[in-house]
Amino acid sequence: MCQISSEPVARAIAEEVLLVNGSIKSILAVVAFAAATVVAADAVLGRIVVLPRLEYETSDAIRDYKHSDPDVLILGSSYARSLIPFAHWLGEQTPGLQAQIVPIEDGRFYSYNWLLEHRLASLIDEVDEAGRRVRSHLRHFVLVTNPYDMCGNDRPYPNLPARAWGLADYLGDLLAHGVTPYNNNYIDQLLNEWGVHSTLLRDRGRFHVIRDLRERISPRSAQALTEEEAIRVAGWTKRSEGWSDLTSPTSQCRQRDQREALEKILQYVVQHQLDVTVVLWPILPKALSPTLIAQNDYYRVTMEGYAQKYGVRVVSLQDAKVVLDADFRKDLDHLEPWGNEKVKQWALAGPFKNLAELAKGAHELR
Amino acid sequence: MSFANPLFLLIFFPAVLLLYWALGPRTSWQNMVLVVSGYLYFASWGPKALPVFVAAAFVNYAIMVGLRKRDDDGLPVRAVVLLPLGVIYNLGQLLLLKYLGFFEDTFSGLAHLMGVQADLPVVRLILPIGISFWTLQIVGILIDVAYGRREAPKSLLDFAAFVAFFPQILSGPIARADLLEQMQVPRRFSAHAFARGGFLFLLGYSMKFLVSATLGDWTQGVFSTPSQFDSSSHWLALFAYTMQIFCDFAGYSLIAQGLACFFGLSLVDNFRFPFLARNISDFWKRWHISLTNFLFDYVYTPLVTGSGLLRGRLAAGLFVVLLTSGLWHGATWMFVLWGALHGAVLAIAHRWDEFYRGLCRKDKIWVKRRKSVVYAFGAWFITQFWFMLSLVPFRMPSLDGVAQFASGLFGGGGVQHLVLGDSVSSKANMLLCLAFVGIYHLSATDRGGRVVAWFMRWPAPLRGFVYGLAIIYLFIFKPLSEGAFIYAQF
Numbered sequence: 001m002c003q004i005s006s007e008p009v010a011r012a013i014a015e016e017v018l019l020v021n022g023s024i025k026s027i028l029a030v031v032a033f034a035a036a037t038v039v040a041a042d043a044v045l046g047r048i049v050v051l052p053r054l055e056y057e058t059s060d061a062i063r064d065y066k067h068s069d070p071d072v073l074i075l076g077s078s079y080a081r082s083l084i085p086f087a088h089w090l091g092e093q094t095p096g097l098q099a100q101i102v103p104i105e106d107g108r109f110y111s112y113n114w115l116l117e118h119r120l121a122s123l124i125d126e127v128d129e130a131g132r133r134v135r136s137h138l139r140h141f142v143l144v145t146n147p148y149d150m151c152g153n154d155r156p157y158p159n160l161p162a163r164a165w166g167l168a169d170y171l172g173d174l175l176a177h178g179v180t181p182y183n184n185n186y187i188d189q190l191l192n193e194w195g196v197h198s199t200l201l202r203d204r205g206r207f208h209v210i211r212d213l214r215e216r217i218s219p220r221s222a223q224a225l226t227e228e229e230a231i232r233v234a235g236w237t238k239r240s241e242g243w244s245d246l247t248s249p250t251s252q253c254r255q256r257d258q259r260e261a262l263e264k265i266l267q268y269v270v271q272h273q274l275d276v277t278v279v280l281w282p283i284l285p286k287a288l289s290p291t292l293i294a295q296n297d298y299y300r301v302t303m304e305g306y307a308q309k310y311g312v313r314v315v316s317l318q319d320a321k322v323v324l325d326a327d328f329r330k331d332l333d334h335l336e337p338w339g340n341e342k343v344k345q346w347a348l349a350g351p352f353k354n355l356a357e358l359a360k361g362a363h364e365l366r
Numbered sequence: 367m368s369f370a371n372p373l374f375l376l377i378f379f380p381a382v383l384l385l386y387w388a389l390g391p392r393t394s395w396q397n398m399v400l401v402v403s404g405y406l407y408f409a410s411w412g413p414k415a416l417p418v419f420v421a422a423a424f425v426n427y428a429i430m431v432g433l434r435k436r437d438d439d440g441l442p443v444r445a446v447v448l449l450p451l452g453v454i455y456n457l458g459q460l461l462l463l464k465y466l467g468f469f470e471d472t473f474s475g476l477a478h479l480m481g482v483q484a485d486l487p488v489v490r491l492i493l494p495i496g497i498s499f500w501t502l503q504i505v506g507i508l509i510d511v512a513y514g515r516r517e518a519p520k521s522l523l524d525f526a527a528f529v530a531f532f533p534q535i536l537s538g539p540i541a542r543a544d545l546l547e548q549m550q551v552p553r554r555f556s557a558h559a560f561a562r563g564g565f566l567f568l569l570g571y572s573m574k575f576l577v578s579a580t581l582g583d584w585t586q587g588v589f590s591t592p593s594q595f596d597s598s599s600h601w602l603a604l605f606a607y608t609m610q611i612f613c614d615f616a617g618y619s620l621i622a623q624g625l626a627c628f629f630g631l632s633l634v635d636n637f638r639f640p641f642l643a644r645n646i647s648d649f650w651k652r653w654h655i656s657l658t659n660f661l662f663d664y665v666y667t668p669l670v671t672g673s674g675l676l677r678g679r680l681a682a683g684l685f686v687v688l689l690t691s692g693l694w695h696g697a698t699w700m701f702v703l704w705g706a707l708h709g710a711v712l713a714i715a716h717r718w719d720e721f722y723r724g725l726c727r728k729d730k731i732w733v734k735r736r737k738s739v740v741y742a743f744g745a746w747f748i749t750q751f752w753f754m755l756s757l758v759p760f761r762m763p764s765l766d767g768v769a770q771f772a773s774g775l776f777g778g779g780g781v782q783h784l785v786l787g788d789s790v791s792s793k794a795n796m797l798l799c800l801a802f803v804g805i806y807h808l809s810a811t812d813r814g815g816r817v818v819a820w821f822m823r824w825p826a827p828l829r830g831f832v833y834g835l836a837i838i839y840l841f842i843f844k845p846l847s848e849g850a851f852i853y854a855q856f
Binding site (some may be wrong): 207 | 367368370372373409410411412413540557561562745789790791826827829830831833834835837838841842845
């Protein structure tokens with residue numbers, strides 16, 4: 001029989017447990033009331049706390065791709081979602097162009113290539129019994145990128161299990177390596193998806209509950225918020241300078257795997273005779289330090305080098321001054337809906353004008 | 367697969383438990399479930415080492431079968447051959463897999479000191495999780511059987527279940543024959559055991575995954591860059607580390623005990639409120655009890671009694687035991703130093719005790735003094751302060767690090783100050799974590815025990831409400847990245 005403790009007092013406590021909580025009825029009552037407390041608190045917190053909204057994820061994009069035959073494939077990190085209004089506009093034309101955005105949170109070239117190799121290629125190259133492509137419309141490929149893509153400082157890419165793996169990928173890794181912090185990312189993301197209505201489950205370790213409760217009880221002054229914003233921006237600048245330290249010869253951005261992944265992506269899309277556009281994505285203008293500007297310049301030149309090698313074009317939203325500080329969310333590279341709208345206008349009027357025209361009357365594509 | 371992993375909490379444990387009880391109170395079925403689940407749990411930490419773990423049960427069972435035949439005195443006939451064979455197999459495996467690198471480094475270092483270049487080939491072997499724990503568990507049974515103190519296990523399945531019982535694979539408590547005996551009879555469902563299991567699990571979970579993880583994150587900076595922090599930060603970090611290591615290991619042990627309760631099994635206590643100890647000898651009777659008991663039963667006693675090498679030399683025996691404990695904790699010289707320091711202090715305490723008893727025999731006033739509040743407080747303070755200081759070599763990776771941290775304790779560090787947190791909530795959480803250990807220890811006092819008993823008498827809905835609040839607190843404050851498990855490395 002199990003014992004609680006051999007310490008005299010603790011043993012006495014154990015006896016109390018035995019005597020007081022001895023019946024199944026009593027135990028079930030405790031469990032039921034504990035569960036009710038948690039569920040009730042979760043419901044109350046759900047009304048108070050504002051959690052980050054659920055985004056269009058890689059798995060959503062792959063599912064949509066399976067059930068469509070897109071003309072345009074847009075691949076990029078989380079900020080690639082900013083092109084959703086643009087994609088919608090293309091689709092709304094008659095007959096329209098289907099543009100499929102495949103975003104992967106915190107992406108890098110390695111992640112994009114993994115997606116292409118393990119998720120997208122099988123859909124793009126799928127053939128029917130007669131050997132004809134099941135999806136034959138794809139003509140355009142857009143890679144949305146910024147300097148972080150070359151700098152995977154979070155190897156081995158926890159975003160892959162969290163956002164891009166399927167159950168088979170997870171089980172394969174589990175059998176090979178056991179349960180690891182890396183493949184746990186798959187489970188963590190599943191929990192987030194299953195617990196989509198639970199504030200407590202989604203907030204675990206993220207402290208939105210604490211922050212929002214504090215704000216309810218004692219809201220901060222406008223000055224405090226401004227100061228906090230300044231500290232946040234300074235932090236982003238500092239972190240960004242570290243993340244995308246492209247210019248230093250000892251930088252982790254000089255490791256070859258990201259560049260090799262980029263080349264594999266470009267080789268694949270060029271072999272498929274797609275019209276390829278690389279969009280250089282901007283970051284919050286007020287966070288740009290001279291170091292970051294230099295890094296962005298270095299990145300643009302690097303990407304132009306690849307563009308020349310593979311015969312693709314590079315367009316930059318970094319220099320275009322299309323999006324301003326006010327168009328960004330409270331972070332470094334994600335836009336508010338009105339910022340996304342600006343990007344749409346920019347794309348339709350400028351670099352993707354051809355797609356706009358095609359969408360308006362592109363019967364030849366069908 | 368940590369006990370805080372959602373896979374464990376939501377799938378593995380409930381599935382194993384359900385199967386275990388669904389098959390009814392039959393020893394073989396129950397043990398079969400424990401063996402398979404144990405091997406799955408072991409493999410979850412890295413499947414490559416699983417053959418070593420499986421072989422440990424098979425080989426040792428085979429040796430113990432060989433020990434079944436007894437002479438007229440009831441002693442196993444083949445013990446002279448089979449016991450050394452078994453010990454060599456088990457300890458040899460431990461030395462090879464855990465300590466080979468240590469011996470290589472030491473040899474190369476010594477050769478270098480003598481001006482010889484001896485770059486040995488680097489051999490990287492798989493280190494099975496918990497090898498230090500389950501090896502001792504097996505060796506203990508083997509010695510008991512060989513000396514005729516216990517019967518050999520009746521079946522391979524019972525013995526394999528004893529070795530592979532998943533709650534204790536990773537870090538004990540190091541079980542003895544009593545667990546094997548429990549495994550040899552059918553276990554019956556008990557609501558009481560479930561209640562206790564739940565209580566111990568929640569308590570251990572809070573200690574390990576909230577308190578220990580929070581304190582670990584908080585003090586990490588001071589230990590990694592001691593030169594940047596001021597003296598008070600060093601003392602605070604060392605104090606917090608003492609709390610952290612206790613909550614880490616005692617929390618794990620409570621979780622293991624709680625899980626065992628769910629299976630109708632009982633594991634030995636591993637910690638008994640060590641921060642109440644008033645002398646170092648008492649401290650070791652309260653800290654990592656299962657290891658201390660093992661070392662005293664299987665190292666100390668044979669050494670200092672009978673025809674042992676250190677017959678009658680109790681202080682020397684104590685030193686050897688703690689030195690062994692240090693080396694068992696890790697394959698580095700820092701752990702050896704830590705063990706040696708504790709061995710020396712235990713030996714000194716033993717001499718002091720003998721000296722003081724002499725004083726008491728001469729004059730009863732010394733007995734009275736020993737019972738005074740001042741003596742009790744002084745003894746308690748010295749014991750606890752010494753233990754806290756001794757954790758510097760335990761925590762730091764090298765002698766240079768120890769020197770740097772020690773210098774920082776006395777003002778030789780930087781100017782940065784360790785702050786409790788950057789918001790009211792994080793400060794409150796940190797204070798709660800720091801106070802947790804104190805509150806836990808207070809529950810062992812008469813008054814504290816009565817408070818807990820009073821709580822236990824509350825109506826079920828009220829207790830459920832309190833447990834619910836505790837779970838909500840864990841949800842909010844338990845860091846997503848699980849805390850580093852200090853004792854898993856041993």
